[in-house]
Every structure is written in structure tokens, then in C-alpha cells.
Amino acid sequence: MSFGTQPIVIFLTINDIPRHSATINIPTRKNNVTPPYRALKNESCARFWGWCALVFLGAGTAGAWDYSSHSVINQLALASLPTNFPAFVLAPAQRERIAFLSGEPDRWRSNPGLSLRNANGPDHYIDLEELKLCDLTPDQLPPLRYTFAALFAQARAAHPERFEAINPEMDQDQTRELTGFLPWTIVEYTDKLESCFSYLKTFERAGGTPAEIANAQADVVYVMGVMGHFVGDGSQPLHTTIHFNGWVGDNPHGYTTNRTFHAWIDGGYFRKTGEPKLETLAGKIHPAESVGEEGRPDGLFRAVVAYLVDQNELVETLYQLEKEGKLFGEGEQGLAGRPFLEGQLIKGGQMLGNIWWTAWLHAPEDFYLRGQLEQRSARNSSAPAK
Numbered sequence: 001m002s003f004g005t006q007p008i009v010i011f012l013t014i015n016d017i018p019r020h021s022a023t024i025n026i027p028t029r030k031n032n033v034t035p036p037y038r039a040l041k042n043e044s045c046a047r048f049w050g051w052c053a054l055v056f057l058g059a060g061t062a063g064a065w066d067y068s069s070h071s072v073i074n075q076l077a078l079a080s081l082p083t084n085f086p087a088f089v090l091a092p093a094q095r096e097r098i099a100f101l102s103g104e105p106d107r108w109r110s111n112p113g114l115s116l117r118n119a120n121g122p123d124h125y126i127d128l129e130e131l132k133l134c135d136l137t138p139d140q141l142p143p144l145r146y147t148f149a150a151l152f153a154q155a156r157a158a159h160p161e162r163f164e165a166i167n168p169e170m171d172q173d174q175t176r177e178l179t180g181f182l183p184w185t186i187v188e189y190t191d192k193l194e195s196c197f198s199y200l201k202t203f204e205r206a207g208g209t210p211a212e213i214a215n216a217q218a219d220v221v222y223v224m225g226v227m228g229h230f231v232g233d234g235s236q237p238l239h240t241t242i243h244f245n246g247w248v249g250d251n252p253h254g255y256t257t258n259r260t261f262h263a264w265i266d267g268g269y270f271r272k273t274g275e276p277k278l279e280t281l282a283g284k285i286h287p288a289e290s291v292g293e294e295g296r297p298d299g300l301f302r303a304v305v306a307y308l309v310d311q312n313e314l315v316e317t318l319y320q321l322e323k324e325g326k327l328f329g330e331g332e333q334g335l336a337g338r339p340f341l342e343g344q345l346i347k348g349g350q351m352l353g354n355i356w357w358t359a360w361l362h363a364p365e366d367f368y369l370r371g372q373l374e375q376r377s378a379r380n381s382s383a384p385a386k
């Protein structure tokens, strides 16, 4: 699959989006956007940390023009792993695989199936300002996805005046009533990774065959790579906000309302000023640390929400940089915003490494599998010799 022409197509599409204004106290914008808001949200993922499919046919290098920011984030995370993390993930072939997989959730978007679009699209973002619509703060978010979805739906039913009406013709994948599931997606993938580590540990300790261990390792690599996409999305401030593509609603500071802004931050700026250098950024990565309050069932979820809130708090900083010409991409002033964007890549890589490490650290042994392996071993040892 080639993404070679996709960014151009998306860019032109975003340019065509008409300006939309808030009709309620919180400017949701959803129903004034063409193409559908959710589609735009999804497209933005592809571009912002995108270009993944092009990039990582060779791992461990950086600086090519089409260098993928998503791939950079996954590689920065690899650079953070302590030496007692399973070493197989650092083999060249696995590094390459993990980097390549950073683009997988965006590749899914190329499939027109509504089921996948419905399930995958809202996983890439959360518009934190919209939590007000259901009288929640980020700290009050329930840690379970469908509990939140129900709360949001209940709020829409109880307070329809808070929400813009949805045009069914623009909502074929039925995602426009949603405000995004990014924190739940990240935590669910962390649980999947922990599960992979659990059965890997058990296969290794309790008599798994080489093929079983290799399969478990392959699963670890797959989940690590795919989930890296979503943690990377979270480090892009525009994936956490209603102001995802130009400021909306009240605009006392006169921030840009240009609907090329997201595309520019996605990849245009780096393409113009030079792709980020892995070898430079990796020097700013620290050894991974466990995230989430120990002993608290929702500790990881709270840490992920805090991570996203931190990026949301930088949305205005990003717009301010643009206003000051520091994201123009030419001249000394136009390059001044580059450290900010590179810093976001580092934050994404660091958070991802921390989450990978946490999953490994906390993965319990799979006792059901251990029992099965022990029974198999007993059967084999008691079988009469032929």
C-alpha cells in the first residue's frame, strides 16, 4: 500500500472546508464541516504523524524527506527501554516492524467499511473541551469506554440544546455524535500488551515450544507497534481539542482560523524545514519509568488522561507560535517553533516507552496457560515410549 499521494489529497480536502461557527456555548463545529468532521479528524491522524507506510522500510535511520513522525515516536520509545526489557524487540527486524506498525491504524482508514470506520475513527482523538457537554471534567472521566459513551449519549438526550443537530447524510459511519475515545484506546491497548507479555512469560517459563514463544513475541511486537500510533496521536495537541484545524468560537487573541493549519502542523512544517532527526531527539529520551499510581485500578487511565490534558493545555501555545510567525518555516523567526514540535515527538516517545515498560513490568503470569502447559507436559512425560 502506498500513501504517496494521500497527503496531497487530504490537504486539498481540508482547504475546502468552510469556516464554521459555534451555535452553542461550546463550539463543537461538527455539523458545519465538509467533509464530515470525523472523517477530517481521521484524515488528520494520517497526515500529522503519518507518512508511515512510506518510511520504515529501513529502521534505525532518520532524516529522509518522507520521514514519519509516527515512526520517530515509536523508535524514540524503543530508545527509552531499560536493558531488562525483553531484548528481542530491539533486534533490527523487530525495530523495523514496530516502526512500520506505527502507521497501521491509519492504514485501516483506507478501508471503506463502515464498521471499521465507526470503530477506528474516534479512537484517534478526544475533544476535551466537549466534556463540558456532559458536565464532566477530565478527572471525572470513567475509565471504561462504554460507560463514557453512555454518559455522553445520556447528556445528548437530556440536554439536546447543548449539542448541534447531526445531519444523517453526513454521518454514515455514525461517529459524529462522539467526541473521541483516545484515552480508552491507549489503555485498552496497554491491557492487550500486558496480556501478550503474560502469555509470553508463561510460555518461556513453563515449557512453551519455540514456535509458541516466537508467536507470542510476534504478538508483542504487533501490539507495541500499533498502540504506538495512538500514544503518538496524543502528543499532537490538535488531537485533543475542538480547535483541531483553526481556532473556533470566541477568538479574542486573533488566532488563525486557517483550515490549512492542521495540515501544516501535521507534516508541512517538518517537510519544509527538514524531517526530525531520530539521533538528535533520542538523546533527550530518558529511561522508561512505570506510569500510573501503584495499586489504583484506574491508575494508568488517569495517567493517560493527564498526558492528554497536558497536550490540550498546549493548544493555545501552538496557536500563539503560529501567530508570532514561529511556525512559518522560513528565516530565524520562522524556525523558532520547531523545538516545540520536536518536543511533542519526544513526549510521545517517552510516554509510549513508559507505557510499554509498565505493561511488561505489571504483566502477571497467565495461570490458565500455565495449567494447560503443565497438563501437556504431564501427558507427554507419561506417554509410553514408542
Ligand SMILES: [Zn+2]
Pocket: 044, 045, 046, 105, 106, 124, 229, 230, 233
Ligand atoms: Zn491517528
